[in-house]
Amino acid sequence: MTTLQVRNNLKKYIDVADEDAIKRINSFIQIDKEQNDEFDDLTDEQERMLNEAIEESDKGLGIPHDEVMKKYAKWLKK
Numbered sequence: 633m634t635t636l637q638v639r640n641n642l643k644k645y646i647d648v649a650d651e652d653a654i655k656r657i658n659s660f661i662q663i664d665k666e667q668n669d670e671f672d673d674l675t676d677e678q679e680r681m682l683n684e685a686i687e688e689s690d691k692g693l694g695i696p697h698d699e700v701m702k703k704y705a706k707w708l709k710k
Contacts, residue, residue, distance in 0.1 A: 633641075646654065674682065688694055701708070 642657075646657065649657070671679075671682075685694075
């Protein structure tokens with residue numbers, strides 16, 4: 633079944649579905665929206681770099697946040 637066919641079937645179903653079915657469909661939509669976040673919009677290169685940074689951090693190769701904040705505090709003051 634094509635995406636267009638699925639959409640048309642859903643539209644027809646929604647028009648005749650009872651209240652409980654509509655609420656369940658809406659719940660699925662909300663869950664899908666919550667699962668899509670900013671990270672879904674990353675380019676392949678950005679995702680690769682982020683994963684690399686996470687791996688380095690997991691290995692203890694990063695600089696702790698408090699050390700970075702101390703080092704750059706003078707530039708962060710308002």
